[in-house]
Amino acid sequence: MNMPSSGDFNILFIGDVIGRQGRNALEWLLPGIKKEFAIDFTIANGENAAGGFGLTRKLAEDLSALGVDVLTSGNHIWDRREVLGDLDSMSNVLRPLNYPPRLPGRGWAIFESARGIKVCVINLSGRVFMQPLDCPFRAVDAVLANGHNVITLVDMHAEATSEKVAMGWYLDGKVTAVVGTHTHVQTADERILPGGTACITDVGMSGPFDSVIGIDKVAILERFLTSIPARFEVATGDVRLSAVVVSVDSGSRKAAAITRLDRPVVGAAIG
Secondary structure (H helix, E strand, O other): OOOOOOOOEEEEEEOEEOHHHHHHHHHHHHHHHHHHOOOOEEEEEOOOOOOOOOOOHHHHHHHHHOOOOEEEOOHHHHOOHHHHHOHHHOOOEOOOOOOOOOOOOOOEEEEEOOOOOEEEEEEEEOOOOOOOOOOHHHHHHHHHOOOOOOEEEEEEEOOOHHHHHHHHHHHEOOEOEEEEEOOOOOOOOOEEOOOOOEEEOOOOEEEEEEOEOOEOHHHHHHHHHHOOOOOOOEOOEEEEEEEEEEEEEOOOOEEEEEEEEEEEOOOOOOO
């Protein structure tokens, strides 16, 4: 289904990219999606791009070459230790803003689209059922206090539905969109809040759906049944790309529409 033509600037946000299968999904599907929806700016959560856990400079560059403008992340950004020395120089990669400030990288930045329209992207991490980080609500307030009058999208990387929904309501009218990541399961609650902020609890994942949230289901089931740690590998079957398209009125910076996408990879070898 095509996006309603009620906005003049279209942002594509791609759910957590899982390993090589997720990267393949972007390679095969992203060009067509960008053309179909006249995408002006593309964001993807890349914290699981390296074998399902973490991100490397090489993979960030590969995803950028596929057409991703900004990579957000979450708690798994630290899984590949080599990234610690690279984050400061990876200009289009974000880590959650509310981690301790002495860590490398940055939690928000303003980027410029090919059309010259500026987009602020803010990356937050939730705290419910997750690490006890700084308050994400106060962290985003500190950024917004700078008074940037640009299109603003927030990646709320969190476990609890309640925390992500609460962030949407908290930021309604203050930002263009609040999109949830981390659970890898796309939710069907996309909407435009009264103040003009687009929200969805979770965008989902891009990778193999014949799995348990991207990981080989045999190993996951064994872990549930025995409670013994097992080596997790990214699954391979039923590869899809999950995303949302947010159509924005660039004048008001309010969201005009939000559309969920769940696109399967068809007719390509998966391995």
